[in-house]
Every structure is written in structure tokens, then in C-alpha cells.
Amino acid sequence: MAGKSKYIPVNTLAKEFDKGIAVGKYPITDLRLPREAENSHRHDYHFFILQEKGTSHFEIDFEKHQIKEPSVIYIAPNQVHRILKAENIKFYLLAINNENLHSEYLKLLQEISPTKPLPVSSKHLSIISQAFLLCINLFEEKESKLYLSSLKDSCNTLISLFVSQYLDKSKQVDTISRFYLITKAFKLALEKNFTRDKRPADYAQKLNISVPYLNECVKNTTGFPVTYHIQQRVILEAKRLLYHSDKSVKEIAAELGYEDYAYFSRLFNKSTGMTALTFRNKNHD
Structure with a gap:
């Protein structure tokens, strides 16, 4: 573990993601878990994960979660987290800072946090994975004249799907009460x-x-x-x-x-x- 200090260390997006957005699709086997993911850490950005296949074991703010089904996972800025174990998982992830988030979605995320990993149906798995693929394609089109605006718009659409899942599963059905x-x-x-x-x-x-x-x-x-x-x-x-x-x-x-x-x-x-x-x-x- 890295040496401790008088403050809580916060990881920032790498320099290559200077626009404040990073999105991709990744496979991880038991033997290929990145070292930085194994150590407890926190970010200054929002983390959205769609686990498509496999089994993972997360620890989020010292609470352990075993995820076997297709699930969405939202980790808010500054939450302490790590991956304890990953067994042949395939997942999509989006990292995005506050500046690129739609203000309405940012407010909703603040209201629903902290969240727990949430299983998704096959229907919503398909919709969210397609939205991720669109974001990934736009993320790679760096020469586009409307690169950042189109990427932001697509990523916020993806985020709205995450927020909708959490709101739909919330016990607070009567949102106007x-x-x-x-x-x-x-x-x-x-x-x-x-x-x-x-x-x-x-x-x-x-x-x-x-x-x-x-x-x-x-x-x-x-x-x-x-x-x-x-x-x-x-x-x-x-x-x-x-x-x-x-x-x-x-x-x-x-x-x-x-x-x-x-x-x-x-x-x-x-x-x-x-x-x-x-x-x-x-x-x-």
C-alpha cells in the first residue's frame, strides 16, 4: 500500500483523457486484474460500469458486494473502492467529470448516492450496452469537428439510462410525495x-x-x-x-x-x- 499522508489521496483522470471523459470496453480474467484496481482508491470523477458477463467482488466504502449477474455499478466521486476479485468478466466503463455531466443528471446522482450494484434485465442490458458502444465509437472519433459536444451528449444519454435504472428500482415510487x-x-x-x-x-x-x-x-x-x-x-x-x-x-x-x-x-x-x-x-x- 502506498504511504499514508495527512490527506485522503484522490486519483484524477490520466492526461490522455484531458477532455474529462474516458470510455471503453474491457475483458478481465482472474490473472489480469490491474494492480491499481486491487488497492483501495477514490476518484474525483464519476464512474459508471456495466458488467456484462462473469463474476466480480467489489468493496465500496468498506462494504463488500458479489456481482454475478449483468449489473450496473455507479461509484460517486470520493467513494473509497477496490475490486477484490474478478472471474472472467467483461465490462464497459465510463469515467466522466462534473463539467461534462448534465446539471440535471448531476443533481439526481447526488440525490441517489450512495448506491449499490444493481442487476439489470436482458432488455436493459441490451439498451445500455448499445449506448456504451455508441459512446466508445464517438470517443475514438477524435478528429470530428463536433467531437466533444457529440461525445458529451452521448455519454449523458448513457448516464440517464443508469439513473433511470436506480430510480426505477428505488423504493420511493411516489416521487412527488x-x-x-x-x-x-x-x-x-x-x-x-x-x-x-x-x-x-x-x-x-x-x-x-x-x-x-x-x-x-x-x-x-x-x-x-x-x-x-x-x-x-x-x-x-x-x-x-x-x-x-x-x-x-x-x-x-x-x-x-x-x-x-x-x-x-x-x-x-x-x-x-x-x-x-x-x-x-x-x-x-
């Missing part, structure tokens, strides 16, 4: 403010609603109360920092907005079943 809209607004606010705001009242105030009503909306939609989501977001970031930096637990607690180091340590232990140092040592073995 007030509970659902408030939960979405809460999650967006949480992502921006979790290091500073730790109380349900902080988010109820931002949304101009009462704490009981916010809890009712979030619990009805997700099955968990507001406090649970706040704590889980903090713990996820703590895990990322423990894995990727050499900051002390006390420094991490302070970065995440906890002046009371002992309280943060108890919270981490209660949420994960182990101390922060045990988590760090376990995942660095």
Missing part, C-alpha cells in the same frame, strides 16, 4: 453539513419544518431516524480518514466536528463494533 421530497432535501443538506451540524434540529431548521415532522418523513422513507443518518455519514467519513491518512483518531474527531474525543470514540465503537484503531489496523493488514 412530501415525505420523499423532504428526505431528499435532508440528505443533500446532510452531505454538505455533516461535519458541522450533528443535531436533527439543525436540519429541521434548514428545511423550515419541525424536528418531529422531519423524523417522521425520514423514517417513513428510509426506515431509520434522522440521528441514524447523521451518525452513519460521520462514521463513513471517519473510516475513509482512518484508511487513507495517518491522522490520529483525535485529529479525525476534530476534523469531523467533535471536540469531545472520548464521545467520538464511543460513537465509533457503538456504530462499528470495534474501536477506531482496531478498524485502522484491521483494514491495513
Whole structure:
């Protein structure tokens, strides 16, 4: 593993993809897994994968997934991930930065994140693979006068197919229900403010609603109360920092907005079943 530092390393697109888009189709056998894919890493771009064949084992933000069926996989910027194992898989992938993403799709991706790998039907597999092939063909037409605009348009069409799959499979069928809209607004606010705001009242105030009503909306939609989501977001970031930096637990607690180091340590232990140092040592073995 690379040496640790005082910050979480972020991989950027290679220089040859200076337009902010990379797209391709690849086979991987058990013996050909790229080294960079095996080590936990994160990106500053969006990663879309269509696994067409084979079996893969992913770890995304420290949660393991075995993928046997044709599936779509979306990995958001900064999510820690790696491929644990790949058994004769064939897959398409698209890497794209924020600047090339349609603003509407970017907002939807922020709302549905974090996501899990999602199986797709044979019908949608065919549609998405065809969209990938179009993107790949346009990606290779670098001399075209409308190269970037046509590539962006085709890639955003592909992204819309990914987003549609996640929205179709979402338990939130009634997208116009007030509970659902408030939960979405809460999650967006949480992502921006979790290091500073730790109380349900902080988010109820931002949304101009009462704490009981916010809890009712979030619990009805997700099955968990507001406090649970706040704590889980903090713990996820703590895990990322423990894995990727050499900051002390006390420094991490302070970065995440906890002046009371002992309280943060108890919270981490209660949420994960182990101390922060045990988590760090376990995942660095």
C-alpha cells in the first residue's frame, strides 16, 4: 500500500483523457486484474460500469458486494473502492467529470448516492450496452469537428439510462410525495453539513419544518431516524480518514466536528463494533 499522508489521496483522470471523459470496453480474467484496481482508491470523477458477463467482488466504502449477474455499478466521486476479485468478466466503463455531466443528471446522482450494484434485465442490458458502444465509437472519433459536444451528449444519454435504472428500482415510487421530497432535501443538506451540524434540529431548521415532522418523513422513507443518518455519514467519513491518512483518531474527531474525543470514540465503537484503531489496523493488514 502506498504511504499514508495527512490527506485522503484522490486519483484524477490520466492526461490522455484531458477532455474529462474516458470510455471503453474491457475483458478481465482472474490473472489480469490491474494492480491499481486491487488497492483501495477514490476518484474525483464519476464512474459508471456495466458488467456484462462473469463474476466480480467489489468493496465500496468498506462494504463488500458479489456481482454475478449483468449489473450496473455507479461509484460517486470520493467513494473509497477496490475490486477484490474478478472471474472472467467483461465490462464497459465510463469515467466522466462534473463539467461534462448534465446539471440535471448531476443533481439526481447526488440525490441517489450512495448506491449499490444493481442487476439489470436482458432488455436493459441490451439498451445500455448499445449506448456504451455508441459512446466508445464517438470517443475514438477524435478528429470530428463536433467531437466533444457529440461525445458529451452521448455519454449523458448513457448516464440517464443508469439513473433511470436506480430510480426505477428505488423504493420511493411516489416521487412527488412530501415525505420523499423532504428526505431528499435532508440528505443533500446532510452531505454538505455533516461535519458541522450533528443535531436533527439543525436540519429541521434548514428545511423550515419541525424536528418531529422531519423524523417522521425520514423514517417513513428510509426506515431509520434522522440521528441514524447523521451518525452513519460521520462514521463513513471517519473510516475513509482512518484508511487513507495517518491522522490520529483525535485529529479525525476534530476534523469531523467533535471536540469531545472520548464521545467520538464511543460513537465509533457503538456504530462499528470495534474501536477506531482496531478498524485502522484491521483494514491495513
